[in-house]
Amino acid sequence: MFHTIKFFQTIGASILLTIVISFLLGFIPIESYGLFLFIQTILTYGSIGFFAAIWNPETPYTAAYLGAIVIVFISFLVSHFVFNILVFADPQGIGMNLSYAVIVSLLFAAATVVIRKKREGVL
Amino acid sequence: MIRDIFDIYNRNWSQILIWSFVIILPVTVISFLSMIYVYTSENAVAPEYFSVFAIILNFIICIPPFMKMVIVYKQDHSINSLEGILYFIKQFGILFVFTGIFYFIAVIGIYFLFIPTILALVFLLIFPFFSEGRNVKEIYKNTIQVIMKENISLIGELLVIFCLNIGCWVIMMLFLAQYENNIFAFLVFRVLLNALVFPIIYIYLTLRFRKEISNPLME
Numbered sequence A: 001m002f003h004t005i006k007f008f009q010t011i012g013a014s015i016l017l018t019i020v021i022s023f024l025l026g027f028i029p030i031e032s033y034g035l036f037l038f039i040q041t042i043l044t045y046g047s048i049g050f051f052a053a054i055w056n057p058e059t060p061y062t063a064a065y066l067g068a069i070v071i072v073f074i075s076f077l078v079s080h081f082v083f084n085i086l087v088f089a090d091p092q093g094i095g096m097n098l099s100y101a102v103i104v105s106l107l108f109a110a111a112t113v114v115i116r117k118k119r120e121g122v123l
Numbered sequence B: 001m002i003r004d005i006f007d008i009y010n011r012n013w014s015q016i017l018i019w020s021f022v023i024i025l026p027v028t029v030i031s032f033l034s035m036i037y038v039y040t041s042e043n044a045v046a047p048e049y050f051s052v053f054a055i056i057l058n059f060i061i062c063i064p065p066f067m068k069m070v071i072v073y074k075q076d077h078s079i080n081s082l083e084g085i086l087y088f089i090k091q092f093g094i095l096f097v098f099t100g101i102f103y104f105i106a107v108i109g110i111y112f113l114f115i116p117t118i119l120a121l122v123f124l125l126i127f128p129f130f131s132e133g134r135n136v137k138e139i140y141k142n143t144i145q146v147i148m149k150e151n152i153s154l155i156g157e158l159l160v161i162f163c164l165n166i167g168c169w170v171i172m173m174l175f176l177a178q179y180e181n182n183i184f185a186f187l188v189f190r191v192l193l194n195a196l197v198f199p200i201i202y203i204y205l206t207l208r209f210r211k212e213i214s215n216p217l218m219e
Helices: A004-025 A033-055 A060-081 A091-120 B002-011 B013-040 B047-061 B063-074 B081-112 B115-130 B136-150 B153-176 B183-209
Strands: none
Touching (some): A004 A033, A004 B081, A060 A091, B002 B013, B002 B063, B002 B183, B013 B047, B063 B081, B063 B115, B063 B183, B081 B115, B115 B136, B115 B153, B115 B183, B136 B153, B153 B183
């Protein structure tokens, strides 16, 4: 069964982790812009997949997929309504964004499920 | 009621002190810095809406550990400060998502004669005190029950909270106006204000809305 409360917990933990670690990373001068974005992508969507597999053990992939979509949608809305960046004028970028987010979160969820099953001795 | 509030505050002062440093300080700092960031960005459309959202979020996010403390205290136990921090992390997501949705409704409601705005703000005031329910339907049901029962007096509650915050802020600004100051001074004063005012408001609101926990022998 899909637990909505646990799903919200997943999103909250992911946002909290992203805020805290990005705040700390801001103190380290990283020259490369791509590296910073890469770390943030792995952090946000990876933690979504990880926590979804832990807190929603019966439907890990649905929770990871929906969580990644929700986080991407929140970021689109914030950049459109608050910072006035024209993200909705670039459909290719939106497609890339969504697919990367979903791929990373599903990969982390699958890895967590495999590790848990190995630890329990099922595989 | 006031005697009860200060009684709870005195019995749990060590937890409140730790949570002021670990929860209220970082949340206030991040919300204030994000407000400044949005205001200084060149392309921002309407930074006022975002700042009000940050202020409301700052108030709502810190509620769960204090609410848990009052509930546990009424059952004659005491709460560990680490438990409160874990409870804060657990409740963060649902508070964040619901606040976002209902703040969006409140902003859209400006075009409808402010009626949805008031309803959404009243909902935002009450739902954090029932957010530990088992599912989303239960949270809605409990919140709407309280709104039906308390009805118009909730708007007075909202006014009291806004006026307390704004009044303390104005007094501090009058005090600060004579000196040269920068963002850091404002930040320190804001953290101080929040750490002073928030726990008392939270204890009062928990005792007010969670009627089933208040023992009649205490009053």
